[in-house]
Amino acid sequence: MATKKRAPSASVSKMPRKQSLGQKPSTLTVVYSALLWKSLGSPGKFNFSGNQFSEVYSYHVKSLEQLKHNAPGKFHYMMADIYEAAQ
Numbered sequence: 001m002a003t004k005k006r007a008p009s010a011s012v013s014k015m016p017r018k019q020s021l022g023q024k025p026s027t028l029t030v031v032y033s034a035l036l037w038k039s040l041g042s043p044g045k046f047n048f049s050g051n052q053f054s055e056v057y058s059y060h061v062k063s064l065e066q067l068k069h070n071a072p073g074k075f076h077y078m079m080a081d082i083y084e085a086a087q
Helices: 010-014 024-039 054-070 070-085
Strands: none
Touching: 024 054, 054 070
């Protein structure tokens, strides 16, 4: 199956080609914990602790590093999409 090329968005050209992961793994982990909270029925008390989600955070770091290494183009577009959405 052929991969469809997409036209670069305006923000892709603004993004530096060499990117660090920065706060992205933390952001992904917070989103994960919010989805977990919602899946538990949105309890009134939900304690977020780093220890509770350290494995999830490590998984996010490892996954992003692998994507950056194995598919730098896809990684760049994903980061550009996140950057654009955050604007």
